[in-house]
Amino acid sequence: MLLERIYDEDLSQTSYLIACQASSEAIVVDPRRDIRVYLDLAAQHGLRIVAVTETHLHADFLSGVRELAAATGATAYVPGTGGEDWQYGFEAERLMDHDTIALGQITLTARHTPGHTPEHLSYLVTDGAFADEPGYILTGDFVFSGDLGRPDLLDEAVGMENTRFTGAKQLFASLRDVFLRLPDHVQVFPGHGAGSACGKAIGSLPSTSVGYERHFAWWGKHLKNDDEQGFLDELLDGQPDAHAYFARMKRQNQEGPALLGERVTPREVSAEELARGMDSGDLALVDTRPVAEVHAGTVPGALHIPMLSKAAGHLAWAFDPDTDEAQLVVLAPDAARAAEYGDHFVRVGIDALIGYLPTLEGLPSVAPSVISPAELAELIEAGEAGTLIDVRTRTEHAGGTIPGAQQLSSGKVLFRQSELPEPDAGQIITFCQSGLRNTVAASALRRAGYDVAELEGSYAGWARWREA
Structure with a gap:
């Protein structure tokens, strides 16, 4: 068996190519939309991609299931679980709990593991050349290294109400009834790494095991003691902001992403x-x-x-x-x-x-407004700071911010302009932790017509100035 992990540092997202080398057949799980990496990997190993599937309706990236199936002729599979509201709107084979996909001596068995989303599937992988039981599980956004998929994303990103409580209970049941019934040696390959907004404390390790998570993950003690309420409380506390574009991803993934085909060179x-x-x-x-x-x-x-x-x-x-x-x-x-x-x-x-x-020569140029911590302090002292926006996450904001700053994360600021004054109502001052996220958010607001000044050094610069 061949199992290749394809990791996108940009979105902290993982897809997998699994193949039976005896039959030269391969499946890709949770592909992204720029599919060249999978085609090249299959060619490198002399494989045919005959199937493509995903674990759930993704919110953080646009799925490549349709794109890869169209390019290779592979059979597309998608979850058929979760109820009427969670069915895919494009042609593909629907997988239910315990359904299988066979590739030569390799078998993938779908297991319904709701919680992060209602339709979520995990895939048990059995290498029939060596064993008659699963040795691996692809957990998507169910179990990560040291963490679990967030159950509040539908509330945060899609605008649904109180689905977090149902989702959290479903996660508890999925752990108890599916994950923890697996032997400790089963290797776990998750759908995200550290930095993803699909969990609150995802570890950097590319894989883990059922036994390791059972004994050392934060949730293990709650499952061991059948402490559902303690599990719910800890799981739901401190989840990060969900970016506003996640709602569009959910919708497009459910409808079916537009096919790109042969892309034109810029x-x-x-x-x-x-x-x-x-x-x-x-x-x-x-x-x-x-x-x-x-x-x-x-x-x-x-x-x-x-x-x-x-x-x-x-x-x-x-x-x-x-x-x-x-x-x-x-x-x-x-x-x-x-x-x-x-x-x-x-x-x-x-x-x-x-x-x-290739160059900005011949174009007009302007230096974006930047304000120093000392200048901002004077404005605050005089009551003239105007609108001060902390574009960090809720958790960062709660851990300490600049007096008078309201929180609106960088992933929401363009989409929540109703929470800002009118563009002609005066200057907005923005900051993040170091200035990187802030420059993205500030440029988006300037293009939308706002007068924006970026805090020099952002919050870290403010903190250093206060300590000096």
Whole structure:
């Protein structure tokens, strides 16, 4: 048996390719939408991708199940569990509890493990060449290394009410009735790593085991003592903010993501074309330089996405394809680099990238407003700080913030403008922890028409200044 883990650092998301090498058949579980990595991996090992499936309706990225099935002719499988409201809207084989997928000597058995979402499936993997019982389980967003999938995401991201309590109870039952009935030696391969918003304290280890989690995970003591209420209380306390774009991901994944097919290589765009397009609203520039360079000057109205490694998540905070019809141009040295940004963008359903600009020469430039901690302190003392926005998470905000700051996380600020004053009502001052998330959020608000000043050094800079 071959089991390959494909990890996306951008969204802290994991997909898996599992194959029977005797039959050269492979299945991909929880694929992302830029599918080249799976095609290349299959070619490298001389495999045919004959099946593709996923564990649940994802909220943090757009699924590649349809894309990969269309490209390879593989059979698409999706969960058929969870009830009428959780059925997929595109053609695929529906899997129920205990249904199986066979690949030569490999068998995947679907187990219904609701809690994170009602339809969630985990997949037990049996390598028939060595054993007649499962040795591995792909847990998706059910069990992570040291943590569990959050049960409150439907409330937080989709706008449902009080599903967290039902979900938490379902997680307790799924652990008791499915996970903990497995032998300790069964290896666990989760769907996310540290940094994902799908859990609150996900570990960095790429895999774990049933026995390790049973004995050492925070929830183990509650299951051992049949303490459901203690489990619910600890699970629901301190869950992180859910990004606003998650609602769009849920909807698009359920309807069926649009097929990309053969993607066009981004073309070079001239400064003149970009200027005209930005003036008309038909084009939007994504400035990809580091924070310090952008603070020295950027094109008015440009979005700032300072890291390729986090480009998908950051752009999904700053650009809403549901309401924004602009096409995107990235600042990149060549088409190959621009295409890398495009790979990240499509993972969150932003398919609007058409081109790249190698230099900002010939375009207007303005230095974004930046305010020092000392200047902010004077404004606060005089009662003239205006609207001060902490774009960190609720947990970070609760652990200490600047006096008078309201919390609205970077992943929500563009989508919750009703919680902000009108764009012409005066300057907004924003900050995060170090300044990275803040520069993304601030650029999105500037493009939306707000006058925004970024706090120099953000909260860490404020703390250092206070201690000096």
